[in-house]
Amino acid sequence: MSTLVALARAQALAAGRAQPITTVRHLHVHDRPLVLIPLAMAGEANAPLAAMAGSAPDQPRLLVVSQPRNRDERFAFFAALAEAVVPYLDSFAGVTEAVPVDRGRDVRHRFVDAPQVWVPNPGGVDFLRLLGRSTRFRRTDGDFPVPASVPRLGQWLTFLASTAEVPGSSLLVNAVQALGGHWATGQSAAEDAHLGSLFAWITEGAAAAREAENGPVAGPATDPSFDNEVLAPLITAADPALTGVLSDLLTPTWERMWKSIELLRGRPAGARVGARWDSDRDAYSAYVEHLIEDGSPQPRRDGAVAAAARLQRLENAAARYAVQRAFDDPLVMAEHRLTGAAFGAVVTLAKADRIDDSGKRPVLRPRIMVATTETVRVEPGANLTSPARPSQKAKVISVTPGPAGTDVVLELSGGMGRKLVAEPGSVPEVGEQLLLTTLSEAYRPGAAFPDPADTPWTHGGPPGSSAEADEQEGDVVGAARGGVDQAAAQLFRG
Template sequence: MSTLTALARIEAARTGSAQPLATVRHCHLGEQPLVLIPLKLSGEAAAPLAAMVGTARKDPALLVVAQPRNRDLRFGFAAELAALVLSYVESRQAGTETVPTKDGEGRQRYSDAPQVLVPNPGGITFLRLLGRSTRFRRIDGPYPVEASVPLLGRWLTWLCDRAEQPGSSVLMPMTSMLAGHWATGQSTFEDANLGALLGWLDPPEGMTGPQAALRAEDPLLCPPAGPTTDPGFDNEELAPLLAAYDRAPADQARMAATDRLRRALRRQLEPTWELMWRSIELLRALPEGAHVTGRWEGDRESFTHFAEGVPEGFPQAKRDSAVAAARRLIRLERAQDELDVQRALDDPLVMAEHRLTGEAFAGIVVAAQPDRLDTTGKTPKLRPYLQVRTSDPLRVADGDTVHNAGRKGQKALVVDVNAGTVLLELSSGMGRKRVAEPGSVPEVGDRVCFTTFAADFHRSPVLPPLEQTPWTHGGPPEAYVPGDDEAVAYPPTAADALEVWE
């Protein structure tokens, strides 16, 4: 956090309504995100209980496991979820675009990618475990599952892996998305409750933010957004309903018991479903940040690559090898740096954070020499001078290089810093001629912002995606092949047959 964000929170707390932390949307939000709200059985690592899934607010699908301790029913649920998720994934593969390649032939990339939205980070953890528990399943042998089940596991694993990449939009928790764009007058701890968070952002008619948030903390009025259910619901509703299912003597009774269970779980899920779509509306109302498209392109790239490997590939390894883990860490750190810079460039409110710390400054051009030439070298070079007046705290000194936030690739040298005025010498981003391209040099009276970091700062070694490591660099990292380890642990034999579930 920063003083700026802290101030926003304090203002929110004092005024009773949320304060913006962003002026643009920093994540991709597609036409058709797949909203997925999973619920699990308390006390179990990844025993699904129910899920509400869909791409249309009016038409959610409700999946329910009538007895989460029954493995057949659990894998039945996985198969149902697979049908929905896999057809959604397939629908994202409808269009492609051609990406130029060095050999001139070009390759195809999907023009869309899946985007799954869950209520909170716990939802992702659950999907990761569900992915882990399904992707190694066999479709033959002693405990066969439907072919879609291991495939679901592989896609869930891809989504969860990709979600770790800063700036990726393929799988996101709604609480993080909202908290990244607005400050509430409560703590980040309380922001983890989607209902309470949204209460601040969009309180019901006639309520203040804190009132709405308080109301959302009552599990009877606002059931938790999962994946863990409210203990009161477990003890007073779910337990009798599951017992009724177990007791049901015949098919008809079992169906009746399942119906009641479905209705109870629907009541638990529907409020969160509404919260999810209200959140989407709020986020949609924000204009998209300029760099979002580029980051989404990275997601589409990863999606295309993974989809190509699915038919003959193996399920992802249980753990990364040391080398892969290190590479991954570097990649994630780089993505984080890049995201930070891009967000600042896209959004004056984020840039304000950097201005506060002196990593950037903004001001008005008070004097300019747009056609100044540096004649000290053999050939004269175009080096316009700009004098910028700013009230920002300045941490730059003579000789520093700064970057024009408003014009990609334009660098300047700090020549002099004096009492709120900075003299800059522009060195690039003005075209190749001795006279600047029209509009490429800020004019007197213009508002400008210069940063000590640049959008392409980390771009210097443009690395291909890990999967496309060229042969000169050792080729793509070794494909993962299920080894003996798998053979022992997974034909779902030993461990599974020992599942007692009682």
């Protein structure tokens, strides 16, 4: 927990109401999302009890398994869930747009939109991941066949669960994390996991949150007292009243989910939210292409090389998302200013036409001096970036403390055009307020990983193993990504 979030929590406790910890919204909110609330039976691994799904607040569809231990009923539920979910996911695979790549020398195509699925909490994401694993390998012929929509549902759920691991992705969103990333309450993080309590802290206050704690849970787990006193007798007796009871249980969460979406939609989106959604559309487009051309399910596990590459992609995505949040949001950047990773300053001197001719050819290298009263924890030689000019690098030449503050001399490169004269507005002018930080959105190249065949046999290499086969099976998408993260095209890995 950061210092400012801890302060916001203390203020929320004192005020009895949640406090905002961002000034903008840091995720994409779809105009037509799909809300999916899964409910599982207690004591049974991934045994579905019910689900409420729909893409409109007034059109919930309730699916119920009257006997969760009955295999036939369970797979009938999977088929019904596929009918409710898969058409929505497929509905965006229509109109495409051309995206220039290779500096405009070529184009690729992606869909103009992508789906967005909302679940109440991280437990809902985990449930969908397990549900995908248990259905994507089911056979549609032979012994115990299932409808073709069931394994397709499993593949889609596995893809969505994989994207949920990527920081900044908005294809599969859980409401608890989305709300908690924008407001701080006066209760613990564990208590924030209760959607009803968290939502009440934001909209009504602490007193309403205490009342909401006694209300129905948001799944996928159920309340033990409800299981023993209400659910067990109904399932044992095969009572048709079970459907009405489960509808009453899930409806409050359904309503809160849609209100949460509207609450977040009402906040202005950060400047870089759109670019991250472009990456999500790239991932969706690549996976649809895979389903059309290949259609094979994701492997049960990644091989050693694929796992290492995926881990690196997730680490890079986390670092990039943290920087983008700070660049989009002054309140998030304030935390970095407290730690010395950023400082505000005013330009006092500027030489926009400075040419460096010490190399083989002259290059434009303007210098500016900035003055700040904040603590400066950077040394000469460090590279800084301004969110106002993210493509421009400012190298620290000198840091001179004084009685009234600190003067910092910076040498600029990049973002000024390709001529020896800077483009208008590309060099900060005297009097301009700047925010300078060590954070950077610069591209981070990935490491070179060996071919699976070149790894030891313990890691999937010769003389051949299932791990190697799994890795080869998993490498089914290699779409070019241009300026957008290429790794997103492979996010369907399970």
